[in-house]
Amino acid sequence: MQNKVYIIWIGWIWISAIARYYLHIWYEVFWSDMCDSELIWELKKEWCKIIIWTSPHPSPLEEREFNLVIYTEAVPQNNPELVKAKELNIKIQTYPESLAEIVNDKKLVAISWTHWKSTTTSLTSLVLKNSPENVNAVIWTILKEFWNKNAYFSDSEYFIIEACEYKRSFLKYKPTVAVIINIEIDHLDYYKDLEDYISAYKEFLDNVKPWGFAILNWEDENCKKLLNLREDINYIEIYSEYYTHPQPLPCKEGGKEKIHFPEINMKVPWEHILFDTKIAYVIWKMVWIEENKVIKSLEDYTWVWRRMEIIGKTQNNNTLMSDYWHHPTEIKLTLKALKNQQGGFSPLLTIFQPHQYNRTLELLEEFKNCFWDTDKLIVPNIYESRDSEEDKKKINSKKFVELINHPDKIDWENFKNTLKLIENWEQKNKNWIIILMWAWNIDDLRKKIKTN
Numbered sequence: 180m181q182n183k184v185y186i187i188w189i190g191w192i193w194i195s196a197i198a199r200y201y202l203h204i205w206y207e208v209f210w211s212d213m214c215d216s217e218l219i220w221e222l223k224k225e226w227c228k229i230i231i232w233t234s235p236h237p238s239p240l241e242e243r244e245f246n247l248v249i250y251t252e253a254v255p256q257n258n259p260e261l262v263k264a265k266e267l268n269i270k271i272q273t274y275p276e277s278l279a280e281i282v283n284d285k286k287l288v289a290i291s292w293t294h295w296k297s298t299t300t301s302l303t304s305l306v307l308k309n310s311p312e313n314v315n316a317v318i319w320t321i322l323k324e325f326w327n328k329n330a331y332f333s334d335s336e337y338f339i340i341e342a343c344e345y346k347r348s349f350l351k352y353k354p355t356v357a358v359i360i361n362i363e364i365d366h367l368d369y370y371k372d373l374e375d376y377i378s379a380y381k382e383f384l385d386n387v388k389p390w391g392f393a394i395l396n397w398e399d400e401n402c403k404k405l406l407n408l409r410e411d412i413n414y415i416e417i418y419s420e421y422y423t424h425p426q427p428l429p430c431k432e433g434g435k436e437k438i439h440f441p442e443i444n445m446k447v448p449w450e451h452i453l454f455d456t457k458i459a460y461v462i463w464k465m466v467w468i469e470e471n472k473v474i475k476s477l478e479d480y481t482w483v484w485r486r487m488e489i490i491g492k493t494q495n496n497n498t499l500m501s502d503y504w505h506h507p508t509e510i511k512l513t514l515k516a517l518k519n520q521q522g523g524f525s526p527l528l529t530i531f532q533p534h535q536y537n538r539t540l541e542l543l544e545e546f547k548n549c550f551w552d553t554d555k556l557i558v559p560n561i562y563e564s565r566d567s568e569e570d571k572k573k574i575n576s577k578k579f580v581e582l583i584n585h586p587d588k589i590d591w592e593n594f595k596n597t598l599k600l601i602e603n604w605e606q607k608n609k610n611w612i613i614i615l616m617w618a619w620n621i622d623d624l625r626k627k628i629k630t631n
Contacts, residue, residue: 183243185269186210187250187260193343194251194274195222196317196330200281203332206246209239211260221327245269249277252346253565275348278317282338282352285315288462289354291342291383297503298452299358300341301483302459306476307337310468314339320503321484337466345369347379350386356465357387358394358458360417362401363508367541368565377401387412394461397423415461419454422461443474446481451512456480485622487513491630493613495605498525499630500614501622505534507545510616514552517612528604528613529553530597532621533561536570539579547584554611556580556588559597559621594620598627 184201186194186208198208202225209228240248240263248264248271255261264271272280290300297320305324307314313335316325325331342349345366359380370376381404384393389411395402397416406414416423416435423435440457456477463473482488485503493499504513510531517527529550533539539546539561550556558576580590591597601613601624613628615621 181205181207183207183209183245184247184249185240185245185260185264187248187258188212188254192321192329193317193319193341194249196328197249197274197277197281198222199225199328199330200317200332209243209245211239240264240267240269247272247277249274252348273348275343275351278340279351279353282315282317282340285338286336286356287352287354288337288339288356288358289342289349289352289383290340290358291344291349291380296341296343297483298486299360299455299458300339301486302456302477302480303462304331304339305480306459306463306468306473307335307339307466309476310463310466310472312337312466312468317341318483319343320486342383344376344379344383347382349383350379353386353388354391355388356392356394356462357384358462359383359402359405360394360396360454360458361399363506365506365538365542368535368537373401377404380405381408384408384412392465394458417458417461422457441470441474443477445478447487450516452487485617487516490625493605494629494631495609497528497605497609497611497613499625499628500612501625502614502616504616505532505538507542507549511549511552513614513616514550517614518552526554526608526611527552528555528557528608528611529616530557530559530601530614530621530624531616532559532594533576533579535564536561536566536574540570540574543574543579543582546579547582550583550585550588553585553614554587556583556585557591557597557600558583558589559591559594562620597621598624601628 184206186198198210201208240260248269250261251274288303290296290303297318300318301320301322304314304316304318308324308331313333314331315333315335315338316331317340318329319341321327321329342352346369362377362380364373364376384405387393392413392415394415394417395405397403397418421437421439423437440460443456443460445453445456459477460473485501488501490499490501502513504510514527514529558580560576561579577590580588591600615624
């Protein structure tokens with residue numbers, strides 16, 4: 180009898196990669212979600228059996244004998260399918276528990292920090308995929324080099340993952356290489372304060388296998404607090420122009436060799452992506468992949484889904500882009516990069532959908548001044564996720580926009596009419612950049628805004 184796995188709320192980008200892994204090892208995969216999406220359409224083509232629930236429903240778990248039920252931590256504990264799985268004594272795992280079971284016996288590279296994890300994970304995976312070593316990878320975005328999927332599997336001994344810090348879920352992993360490049364407080368619906376947030380990263384480094392590696396950004400003040408906490412692992416310090424390599428272990432007593440980065444001519448001109456490129460370079464220099472092959476793979480990189488992705492040109496010659504970032508630091512750097520891009524100036528229209536009422540409240544001071552580099556700002560709504568009624572009373576899109584420091588801003592209050600607003604604006608304006616900056620359904624507009 181074929182093994183069967185059931186996945187609850189498959190529409191989340193990260194958990195769909197787990198489904199692809201089980202398809203790869205010939206499990207029969209079933210899953211459910213509350214709404215349809217482009218991601219789910221693609222999964223259906225891969226022989227996944229998907230049920231879209233639109234109302235209270237009986238659980239299908241009794242109809243077949245399942246070996247395993249997996250769910251994302253966003254699923255509430257009173258979810259009917261999760262409750263039924265417990266009643267039937269089916270093995271249950273969260274996403275990080277399931278991924279840990281898959282990756283912990285590999286040479287694991289776990290990439291975890293506050294900003295730009297997906298870009299660095301993508302770059303790191305592509306270098307190894309193009310080498311004789313090959314790669315396994317789970318990424319929270321879609322790569323064209325992975326046949327427009329968010330995962331890639333092979334017989335390689337290496338596994339690259341994007342390790343999320345939310346609810347300390349990354350503590351399930353046992354990496355050979357842990358990469359932490361920036362630490363800035365986030366997920367304040369779970370973490371008490373910055374000290375609590377940093378403590379999670381310290382615990383993460385406790386999980387690095389003995390004589391493994393911790394790669395840290397020495398130009399980030401919070402990353403510095405993680406240096407030399409253990410004597411039985413290698414610490415590699417990253418700077419803008421060079422990195423250091425401990426010689427010999429333990430690194431507290433050994434000298435450190437300073438190695439300058441080679442010239443890497445990226446097709447994408449943005450500085451924060453160039454820094455991510457240097458991280459990928461350092462990782463694979465340690466594996467002794469030929470330098471020219473590492474550099475070529477990095478220089479061939481163009482884009483990944485939702486990460487400063489260029490979708491196309493509209494009928495009025497405006498450039499439509501999509502970007503996932505919803506933390507103020509990410510927004511500020513992305514808009515600055517677009518404003519200062521090579522090839523000349525283009526005015527910028529940003530349609531920004533805040534993610535969570537709680538996060539919007541907690542980061543409100545940082546949000547106030549992060550939109551200066553856009554010429555026009557539209558906020559259609561705040562996307563609700565894990566939010567209390569109390570938080571929803573304290574903030575809404577109208578109040579949010581009133582507090583933003585920007586001369587040309589619009590609170591649209593209703594996501595449903597945002598497309599019409601953009602279409603009317605687009606008829607009167609040419610040669611702008613339109614960026615959908617989002618955390619959830621704002622990106623659905625990419626299919627409705629006409630592009631060439």
